[in-house]
Amino acid sequence: MRRSLTKKQIIRSKAEIDNVFKAGKRSSLSCFKLYVAKNCLEYSRMIVIPARHYGNSVQRNLIRRQVKEIWRTNQDKFPSGLDFVVIVYPTRKAETTFENKQKTLLELFMKTIPLAG
RNA sequence: AAGGUUCUUCAAGCAAUCGCUUAGGUGCCGGCCUUCCGGCGCCCGAGAGGAAAGUCCGAGCUCCACAGGACAUGACGCCGGGUAACGCCCGGGAGCCGUAAGGCUACAGAGAGUGCAACAGAGAGCAGACCGCCUGCGGCGACGCAGGUAAGGGUGAAAGGGUGGGGUAAGAGCCCACCGGGAAUGCAGCAAUGCGUUUCGCAUGGUAAACCUCGUCAGGAGCAAGGCCAAGAAGCGUGUGGAUUGUCCGUCCCAGUCACGCGGGUAGGCCGCUAGAGAUUGUCGGUGACGGCAAUCCCAGAUAGAUGAUUGCAUAAACAGAACUCGGCUUAUGAAGGGCCUUCAUU
């Protein structure tokens, strides 16, 4: 299976995001909060939303890219046809490495996906 | 060597793997399977900054049934130059700061007018006399009255040229010397201004980042401008008619496809959107900002927003992410190098 992340797989409209917030199952771990909901498509979609006052634009871009990268490289472990919304809150810890983020995010995904069915 | 000052440059790179956006080429599929448009692949290139930031100025560009005048309003303000333009830059002058290198300056006008200056002080704007000093008169005296005076004291941010001498009853530009200032004038300079000469004893200070005067400039709004397509919706009320920033004149548009207010609907796509006051190199002119000429090149165009992750090269760190585009300013910030100045040491 290809591990790409095209434009199609980014949730685009505000209405769809609101739908995930409303209908999705949620759980949180560390500084991440995940919403998962079923969509009526054959493929999965996702979006990363840094919380308000999350650093400056460089830090917001960085966390978005890193979370996208983690989701991309591990998406074959998830069932398809789901919408993911990841909210990132500012951390008190000065530096968390990419490996730590990957570990906690994977744990969070595995915890939440069964809830969404 | 230490400290200071100023200028310049860079914004880590390379390789491999996976992944994103996109110019070009190409294959397949679809759409009135030619042009063309869309989708999915492959190949080969390209892919954030010096500040992309703050939005403080100046422009291009777009629209406003036209932009014309007067007044208002706002900005700027030594002189000359550069520039598309500027409140920017360069050169020069003046003043101030610094031992110096060097830096800073809203740097036009207060002798056009109006205003302001709390408290203190006798007196604060064409002054004034509290303590003093001196003279005269009265008185034994302390002192009082009348006058002269502004050197000294005191108040204040500021008290009507400064220092020294002469002069005088005491004093005072009253007189003189030097410094400062005004007026006229000569020379140098495009000019700001500088250097002189003559003359005037010279009351008329501060504040224009107070109003103002003089000069120069400015129509308004901004790519969420503006245009096209698709979808959707529900109208109602008010109006010395509306547009041109404010007012007046003028001009234009006309009775709605007008303006304003309330309410309802849509928040999808395409164009604008990157070839430009462009970049690099060379050369010529200029003290310099910059300009001329020639050659070569095409160098981000996203739309919830493209640059990330891992490994290796002993190591990788600052501020920070384009959103129509340029020229500046300001602010944040890492590293490297050069020039110059001061002090100390050595030769």
Place this chain on the structure above:
RNA sequence: GGGCCACUAGCUCAGUAGGUAGAGCAACGCCCUUUUAAGGCGUGGGUCAUUGGUUCAAACCCAAUGUGGCUCA
């Protein structure tokens, strides 16, 4: 992305042709009352968002910076 506005006591706000910053509520102390509330009297508390400049003097005038908010199709 563009445009606009605000920042004064713990809170809500006054304060302008520049002259030593105030009100209400809150806090604290006292009085009154059997007690509380209310009422009365008094007290403290401010780098006037920050940093420079103009001025004799700045909350006020000017510039830069920061923070917060509103708005557009």
